[in-house]
Amino acid sequence: MDSDGTHDARGTRANPVPRPAGPPPERPATPPPMPSSAPLESVPPPAPGHAPSSGPTLAEWLRVPRVGDAPGTWAYGHRARPAEEPERTPLRQLVSGALISFLAGLLLWSLVSNGYLGSFWLWPLLLVTPDSWPGTQTGERAAQFYIVVVIGGAIAFLFGRLGRWPELVRRVFGLVPGVAAQEAAPPPPEPEDDFAEWPELRAAGQGDVAARLASEVRDGRMNDVDYARIRRAWHSVRADPSRLTAFAEAVRGDGAGACVHPSGKRDLPVRAARHDLLVRQVRLGTVHDGERNPYPRRGTGLALDPVLLGTSLLAVGPPGAGKTHTLVRPVVESLALQALAGQAAVIAVCATGTQLGPDSAYDVVVRLGDPESVYDLDLYGGTNDPDEAAVALAEGLVGDLADTDTRRASTALAQLLGPFRAAHGRLPAVPELRELLDGEPTAFVALREALDAAGQTAMRRELDTRERQSGTPGDPGRALADRVALLDRPAFAGFFDTNGRTRPFSLRTLEHPLRVRIDLPERGHAEASRMLARIVLAQFAANAATRADRSLFACLVLDDATRTLTPETLRGVQRLRSVNAGAVLTLRTLDDVPEALHTALLGAVGCRMAFSGITTWDGKRFAEAWGTEWVETRDVTQRTVFADQPLTRAIHAFRKLVTGKAVTTDAVTVRKVERERWSASDLAHSVPAGHAVLSLRTVDGEHAPPLLVDLRN
Structure with missing residues (x-):
């Protein structure tokens, strides 16, 4: 058993699931080493914002407690804070009070030690003094001992409490005597609670399998991706017990390499962020320790996971604000690691040259407009249904045009795609579709003859209707033809092929744990790139909702969503949270979206992120969305x-x-x-560079207020 079943290439179309651009490498004899930027922290965990000098072993990493007391909290080694900030006395007042109490205690000690207060107050000590002591040298030494130890200690304790000396020591030196022992690493967990010993397998009677995996952990042959992948495979076995035998045999034979991803990879070439695959989190930064944030969240780590991304995320910030470096790449990297563990599928859409990791970190890399690209893009989303293909294609082609009805556009496309599919057994390529949309008489004649030859004369009525409507007032055919013409360029020659000559990638494969990156040629074909991004977004929303197996979290990441959002795609994004899917959208400004969609966009996403440097106009929209308190x-x-x-x-x-x-x-x-909560002026002028204000909401409805986050820490 090389996979747990959720990783296998189940046929969703005639072509198999795409594999990496080159032949997959042979499975290494030893597991890949932990990456240099280790996702594991030392034990005990360091102070917030401080990276460990060296990463721990996998067993130590598994034993660190994880506490998530609020949405977005970095759970690894988190310590809960009080709900309210304790009252803080000014340092100057503490010093003066401690000095006054010290002088008062010193004065009382001098009075006691010199006998100015008499001896009547020493009568309690006389009750415990032996009768043989008074008048002797031993009795005098005992009296001195009582005065120094008992009386002096009582005076020091009393005036130390009055002068708040412990708080002063804690404020000045950052510690309190005796606290260091309490902050030591917790004792190792019991075997039944130790994740490194695989207690779930032992409880299910698979002691030999658990022993093999535990030895892989102890001997350092397993990494965090292996652990998450095999744990995911075991959960699939619990859902389908018929897989138990194959799972056990795979573990006995391959150990930490069991149930490996179809690509054969067990880790990414490099990691640029800190990840915790046990809870599927990626750390973005640290919540700013300031008055603008709730006290329990100050100084804590902030992380994203599929529970949050399932409500979709919108990030707005000017160029250079760090959207790609501090948000997009960590999220894509986290989802790619989860894909290797059989937990997610990620589609990253970006401009050519965007730094989202090396090509070897992906299973499929589609470079549209690059003749050396190994993979092509299926313009119809992998479907053979003309009506379904027409809906997604019309939304991508003319969904952003205010004077064109997408429903009429999809009908016009269906009137052409249906007859062509019936005549040729496939959907038309870009040049063929352009000729039909332009109303070329020769193209219609050729299609009619092909229908007659294939015995599909019933489809001629659809074709005749399209020919009659072509060129009439309000006909969307001309707008469709103009948009298709953007793809019928020499740069795209050989792409969007439907004759089987290329290796097309389709979004119908979202049921598989794939890592996909689509590069768009924005430099020379900006309009075509925007249109292709709209097509991908429309296809993603449609295919994510129709998946038979929704156990994988599917996520689409648009590094630049400018002019890709339409009323219909926004409705599709809003429906993603109910099908275990989500989208990450970034914009330079909200003005890159039609003004009529601003409110709908902010309402469709559950997580909203405003980077430093946004305008007051954008800040006003965020302020309205976050409300008041x-x-x-x-x-x-x-x-x-x-x-x-x-x-x-x-x-x-x-x-x-x-x-x-x-x-x-x-x-x-x-x-x-x-x-x-945050005014438009505050968002525009009070957010420091390298920071962002982020509000979070989970798919279950739990939410966190807007937090000022330091993305550099």
Whole structure:
């Protein structure tokens, strides 16, 4: 058993599931080493924002507790914080109080040690003093001992508490005596709770299989991807017990290499972010330790996972804000690792040259417009149904045109795709579709003859209807032909082929754990690239909703979603959360989307991210989406004090002469008011460089308020 069944290439069309561009490498005899930028942290975990000097073993990584007390919390080694910030006394006040208490204690000690207070207060000590001590040298030494140890200790304790010395030591030196022992690493878990010992397999009676895997962990032959992949395979066995025998044989034979991904890869060539595959998280940064964030989240790590990405994410920021480097690449990398573990399928769409990792990190790389590209893109999404293909294609071609009805456009396309499919057994290539949309008489004549030869005369009525409507007022055929003409260029010659001469990739393969990257030629064909991105988005939304097996999390990542969003695709994005799928969309500004869609776009996604440098116009939309909250405000009013007594007036005059200010008194008014969580001005001018404001929502409806996140940490 080389896979758990969810990884196998089940035929969803005539062509098999695409494999890597070159022949897959042979399975290595030893597991790949942990990447240099190890996703595993030391034990105990370092302070937030500090990377460990060296990564731990897999067993140590598995034993670190994971606590996720709020959406987006980096669970690895997380320690929960109090719900409210404790009252903090100013350091100057602590120092003065400690000094005063020390001087008072020193004064009392001098009075006691010199006998100024008499001896009447020592009568409790006389009750425990032997009768033979008074008047002897031993008794005098005992009295000195009592005074120094008991009385001195009591004075130090009393005035130390009054002067708040422990808090001063903690504030100045960052520690309290005795706390270091409490923060030591937790004791190792019991065998039945130790993930490194595979307790689930032992509980199911598979002790020999668990022992083999545990030895792989101890001997360092297993990495985090192997662990997540085999654990996923075991969960599929629990869902389908008929796979148990094959699973056990695969583990006994291959150990950590069992149930390997169809590509044969067990890790990525390089990692640029910190990942925790046990809970499927990728860390983006650290929540800023400031007043704008809730106290329990300050200083904690922030991470994304499929539970959050399942509601889709929209990120807006100007060029250079770091959207690709700090968001897109870590998310794509995390989903690629999950794909190797058989948990996800990722489709990344970007401009040619975008740094989303090396080609070897993907199973399929489609370079549209590059003659050396190994893979092609299926323009019809892998379907042979003309009506289904027409709907997605019409949305991608003319969905952004306000004066063209996409429903009429899909009908016009279906009137051509149906007869062509019936006559030739395939859908038309780009040049053939362009001729039909242009209304070329020779193209219609040739298609009619092909229909007659194939015995499909019933389809001639569809063709005749299209020919009659061609060129009439309101006909979408001309707009469709103009858009198809953008693809009928020399740069795309050989692409979008339907004759079987190329290796097309279709989004019908979302049921398989694939890592796909589609490069668009935005440099010389910007309009065609936008149109192709719309087609991919429309096909993704349609195919994700019709998957028979939704156990894999499917995610589409658009590095630049400019002019790709339409009313219909937004409805498709909103439906993704119910089919275990999601989308990550980035924009330079909300103006890259029609103004009529701004509200619908912010409402369709569950996670919203505003990078540093956005405009106040974009900030206004985010502020409206995040709403308001009740906050407590303190208004301080200063009033001048007018004295009636001559002595008091003289003192006030002297203070004014020395300080230059009149004597005043403060009147404090505390009230609750409703304010925006983040105003448009704050988003435009108060977010530091390298930061972003991010709100999160899970597929279950749990949400986190907008958080200011340091993406550099």
